[in-house]
Amino acid sequence: MSKFSQPSSQQASLAMRDDQRAIAEAIARSWRRCMVKGVDEQAPAQDQIITAQELAQRLEKNRLLLTHAEPEMLTLSEQIAHTRSLVILTDNDGVILRTKSDGIEENTIRASLLPGASWSEEHRGTNAIGTALVERSPISVQGAEHFMAYHHSLSCSAVPIFAANNQLVATLDVSNDYSAPQQHTLALVKMAAQMVENRLFHATATGEIGVHFHARPEFIGTLWEGLALFDAQGQLQAINRSGQFQFGLPLDEDVLSVRQVQFEEVFDESWSAFKQRCLSTDLLFPLHLRNGARLFARVSSKATLISSRPAVAVPRESAASLALLDSGDPQLKLAIAQVKQVLNREIPILVLGETGAGKELFSRAIHDASTRRDKPFIAVNCAALPEGLIEAELFGYEEGAYTGAKRKGNVGKIQQADGGTLFLDEIGDMPLSLQARLLRVLQERCITPLGSSKSVPVNFMLVSATNQKLKDKVAVGEFRSDLYYRINGLTVQLPALRQRQDLQPLIRMILQVEQAGEAHISDEVMALFSRHPWPGNVRQLHNVLRTAVALADGAVIGLQHLTQDFLDELECVAAVMVETIPAGLTLKAQSDEAVRLAMQQQAGNISAVARQLGMSRNTLYRRLKALNLG
Template identity: 35%
Template sequence: MTSLQSRHIDNVYSITTGAALADPAASLVHKSWARCVRDHGLDPSRPSPARILPAQEVRAHQQQLEHFLRAARSGMEDIYRRVADLGYMVLLTDAEGITVDYIGNPAWDDQLRKAGLYLGADWNEAHAGTCGVGTCLIERQPMTCHQTEHFDATHIALTCTTAPLFDHSGKLTAILDVSALRSPEARESQHLVRHLVAIYARMIEDADFLRSFRGHWILRLGSAFGLVDVAGEVMLAFDEGGTVVGANGGARQAFAGRALGGAISEWLHMPMDAIWRIGNGGASAMPFAHTVLLPGGGEYHASLLAPRVRRPSVATPAAPAARPNDRLPPLERIAGDDPQMQKLLAQARRLVDRGIHVLVEGETGSGKEVLARALHGASGRAAMPFVAVNCAAIPDSLIESELFGYTPGSFTGGRAKGMKGLIAQADRGTLFLDEIGDMPMALQTRLLRVLSEGEVLPLGAESPQRVDIAVVAATHRHLPGLVASGRFREDLYYRLCGAVLKLPPLRERGDMRYLIEGMFNEEAAAMSSPVRLSEEAMQKLLAHDWPGNLRELRNVLRLALALCSDGRVGVEDIQLQLPARSGHVTPANVARVAASSADDPDGIAATELVELLRRHRWHVARAADELGLSRATVYRHMKRHGIAPPRSRPLADD
């Protein structure tokens, strides 16, 4: 131990045992020293080497920041180019103080690793003592920990300047650190580096904000007239209906941490038309002539960034005009004035961003995924992935690896680099589990752990990874009946049905004209077809029973658009493939299936299934629809009971 280290240890002892720490004006460093002794149980006389985590643990920490790392890496590379010649390196840690990325001079690798300025280094204050990263995690503000301000004598040659990084929800996500193995003794030598780190921290946060809300309108406000279009200090993201869904760090500060939601016109105290005009200014000679006065004071220049969505490369002059409901919020678009749907949507709006899992019940084709996507689009997760999983369509042999993923070499035939599962792909977004009633029992147990613990364990992995997902499940089956027959876990059922939304079938809805017009316009726009729907054709559509619900309606409209001529869909173009029939999912059907399942733990009774198939002339899809089951499930029951169709007639599957 050097004499400098001995003097440093004596100094730490004198400060942490003195009365000076009772002074509220004590420095951040001295307060941290006290925490190290009092709360963390660290001993300054026992310096410890840098703690480096194994590669597998580091990967787990990196996976939790996968999306954020992309924006952060670009900022790290840019700041490193500016400070590398001065002997600095750059590292990024997660919210636990674990280094998940770093850039340094390869010639200094050994020295950097020994000093802990390396991938996998643990800079949490509880282990490393007072340091740039660990203390910044607690104080949550830019700071410099220079040389002998470190608690551990092992680190007193270092200088570390850090700034916290927050995601668009205001959650502390990472720490940006610029450090050097040696530097001038004067602390003032780090002032410029501190300003640089703070600037780049804000740039990384804003880059992540723009990426997260690239599908939304973004209002950028800046004090510099000519820079607001590229460097907005205050940014608000809002949807087509004008509801604020995101705020960057500058906006959270400017609006005093106001909760998300509400109309942007209310936030700014200006009419919505005036906000839309900001976007139109891009074609003028002075595109940033718009100014906004914030409620708390301060005048800002404004710029409006349109959603970055994929649009057709060529717009045809005859394309249908935008519909009035195009500007409605996601949940408002899916229904007209039908009382049942308006009651359901009112309930759905109250569930958005409340952390409650939702179970959607409804007949096949009634729009369960449409509702799930609308819930996602109305939430603060709208810019993140929406991952849909059809639990009945994935083969039993693949569903586990598809859902949970696997590591390299987990099994023969797997991808050489492993695979990220669908649950992990939905991290920070929404996971939609369609046909949840058809999920095998073994997988139900694993899914329950995901929902209860918030973590997923890929096949072959030794440690789980954290996931943050909103879950919407859907079924056209009677889950309580499956629970009663022991074919669906009761604890999983109650975990999924935090709230239950029951979609009415099309034949019970009173907004059919709204649905037909909206879907017809969508399909016409997709075909770039300037076509109108005749009133006679509309009346024929309104009179139909729609046993296939929205899915059948869309297919009929697509066919009509393909068949029509002279820019008009007439009654002769409406081809209804199936007549109205009574084989819908009804409470009586559900009760009958549940009762037969109770008598036969393996599924539907063989005699009942044969009778049903005969009645439908061995059309499996129609039999499945009446039972409220998927086609794949009916096939499984037929195989289990050894049921085969008559040889004179092939098994119908359409």
């Protein structure tokens, strides 16, 4: 154990007690508000669901929020997989905009947790979403802490989300059955909400020069850095929440809407001296506040700020080149070598691999290694979009093309990729009707938006990905053979994590991506990682490490920093493998046999089997289909 571990654990324990005390006080204040307002704690909940038209208007108003929250909601959903929880995003009124479900039970008032439902304190009494909005701080509300008895079956953790300059725009919440509370849920929601805030800040804040700072130099470049944007004269234009806290600015108001703040008011240095000293270096340097406190900082120009705005959940620098993905596995090394041979030759690439094996990250690396690296990388998940919307998303539409269309129309994903790369993930799930339209685009290199008679020329590199056997789909008429040969210029296979020979280098790489390159993993945890079957592949490993780094807070990562769900998953899979699976089988055969045995043990209950094997239901369905069991 590191000599620094004990102080860090003590600090974490004290912080946790402070958080619990603050939450208890916030709940007490909320109950008093509810009693003053006359909320009936025994009344059945009124389902306060807005109309479909009102919901569509709110979705349009919050389009930017939804765009930047979607990747973090997906990551959060994967982190709490198999806990029967619901990830919820609301607007600043507490109206649910979007959810991601993991099998939350009907008796947890699922009807009240649908998009369009209001969870303000006025409508629901004390609850995580509504109370977080009023208190403007993270909160967990468990069981009978809810003011209304109707909600006592729920366990909820919500965190407010702020845009640039302290504007409260949303909450992110995880709700589940109170009978199955989840340790660490609020910490995970905080981390996801911080990611969303950072994305929104980069997407909306403007300034000529950015100052990235923190009292601890290792935190610069992470989720927790302060970021202040100044104009050319040194006037503060925008600042994120972490920066406000470090500056000592109030977190309950938009300071910049009240008065102008100059660089010299915050830092103990003139603006001209600062520019002369710092704009010529990318290195960290000390910077003092007016109160004498020392920070560490680096600067970035307006161009750097714009180019670093995140478009996907993985930081752009982590996918800067194919070389960075080569951590020693022979099969992955072969895939990288094959791609390099065809790069920049207008040859479409098809990436094969299981869910979570890193197909999008690999495809992003292809883009970043190409001559198109400075142009857009546009990713479309063909399995995630409803069939009725995917055509409009891909091809765009003109004004009035269909009911609910945006007033000025919309540019489709294919046109957005002009000059860059179009990444079609899960292309095997694309409807047949759209396959014909996509084939025409690939042949003619032009698109026609819905409702338009004009063709628009497009030029892009095509990278597709799937976890399915497209040849089999072609054979049964579910995928067009002409489209298959059009997208299959080069096929590369990414290995599943359980097949890779580079686990330790991969872990070091992920820790570097998480800005935790100095983090140390105990031998016990590393041994556990080595024997885990990783049904969620690299994505699951990344989520496990990200959570462990956050919970360890600088200490050596031990078993206590792994979620109980992950440990239970290992125990279940190990029990099946050790007790009932014959020795001498290949890893693939062992995995297949584990699925068969789990189906028998759980009498075909898909949710129970997925929990036992530690995989999503969608992945399980695909495995069952491949084994002719579904």
